[in-house]
Amino acid sequence: MKLKKNAPLENLLTLKIKDSACDLYIPDTIDDVVRFTSENESFHILGGGSNIIAGKLKKPVIYMSGIIGTSNTEDISENAVKTFMPGGISINRLLDYSIKNGLSGVEFMAGIPGTVGGALAGNAAPAEHTWDDVAGALYIVSKGAVSMLIPKYGYRKLINAPEDPFIIYGVDLILIKDTTENVRQRVMYYLSKRLRITEPSAGSLFKNPENDFAGKLLDEAGLKGFRVNDAALSSDHANIVVNKGSGCYEDFCELRDTAIKKVYELHKIKLETEVKFWDE
Numbered sequence: 560m561k562l563k564k565n566a567p568l569e570n571l572l573t574l575k576i577k578d579s580a581c582d583l584y585i586p587d588t589i590d591d592v593v594r595f596t597s598e599n600e601s602f603h604i605l606g607g608g609s610n611i612i613a614g615k616l617k618k619p620v621i622y623m624s625g626i627i628g629t630s631n632t633e634d635i636s637e638n639a640v641k642t643f644m645p646g647g648i649s650i651n652r653l654l655d656y657s658i659k660n661g662l663s664g665v666e667f668m669a670g671i672p673g674t675v676g677g678a679l680a681g682n683a684a685p686a687e688h689t690w691d692d693v694a695g696a697l698y699i700v701s702k703g704a705v706s707m708l709i710p711k712y713g714y715r716k717l718i719n720a721p722e723d724p725f726i727i728y729g730v731d732l733i734l735i736k737d738t739t740e741n742v743r744q745r746v747m748y749y750l751s752k753r754l755r756i757t758e759p760s761a762g763s764l765f766k767n768p769e770n771d772f773a774g775k776l777l778d779e780a781g782l783k784g785f786r787v788n789d790a791a792l793s794s795d796h797a798n799i800v801v802n803k804g805s806g807c808y809e810d811f812c813e814l815r816d817t818a819i820k821k822v823y824e825l826h827k828i829k830l831e832t833e834v835k836f837w838d839e
Contacts, residue, residue: 561585572608573672575759578807581616592726595621597703602724603837607649607673610761613837614808623647623726624674630656640734641695646676646727658742662734664693666745670753676727682712695733701725715766715833754796764800765830773830774798780821790814800834
């Protein structure tokens with residue numbers, strides 16, 4: 560286990576927040592992860608850094624973007640396989656694996672950043688898709704012990720998640736046998752539907768309210784392109800948070816609070832953040 564004291568997080572967060580820093584723990588083995596959760600009651604988990612807005616943190620952070628464990632696949636029927644995938648593997652590498660081996664089921668994640676573990680923890684998926692369809696079992700590390708969980712998902716959450724904090728060490732994915740070309744074509748199709756954001760971004764700032772869309776509500780409140788210093792909402796999509804250059808943690812907090820206030824004043828709907836704000 561490596562430890563970097565007061566490590567800057569700018570290059571580990573997709574939003575590139577200038578003043579973010581923490582004591583960063585980098586495990587080499589599953590034993591390191593188990594020991595860390597035994598010795599620390601409260602901590603943050605950092606994977607791909609794609610859904611996080613962080614400042615200067617007092618809590619330790621464990622960096623789970625390294626690949627601990629080995630991917631392996633076994634047949635469970637004539638047409639389906641069970642594939643173990645480490646939680647620290649990136650979504651891009653998962654898609655490369657599925658294309659190379661002609662395994663279908665995760666193409667809907669094309670173009671979405673982050674790691675498998677992070678996506679599973681928050682059911683990160685585009686509209687009309689969910690990890691319920693492919694996640695057979697999660698392997699969880701919590702309080703110094705490893706356990707298995709059969710996941711149940713809701714909108715942007717793991718409904719039957721254990722008590723925080725917990726780490727998703729790996730997952731058994733149930734995938735369908737197909738051809739490399741078919742899987743590649745579906746990946747390209749989903750990629751073609753993604754909005755291209757060229758600035759540093761953490762994705763959607765707010766969850767969609769029931770029967771409505773956060774982007775539409777923000778747009779109607781005149782917030783498309785709104786900015787606080789270099790923290791901004793995209794001029795292409797009002798719910799995409801971006802960094803125009805030197806945005807710091809407090810800028811993004813003010814952006815969030817102003818957006819919530821203006822939407823509530825106009826629509827009487829209180830938006831809930833999708834991005835995680837870390838401030839302790």
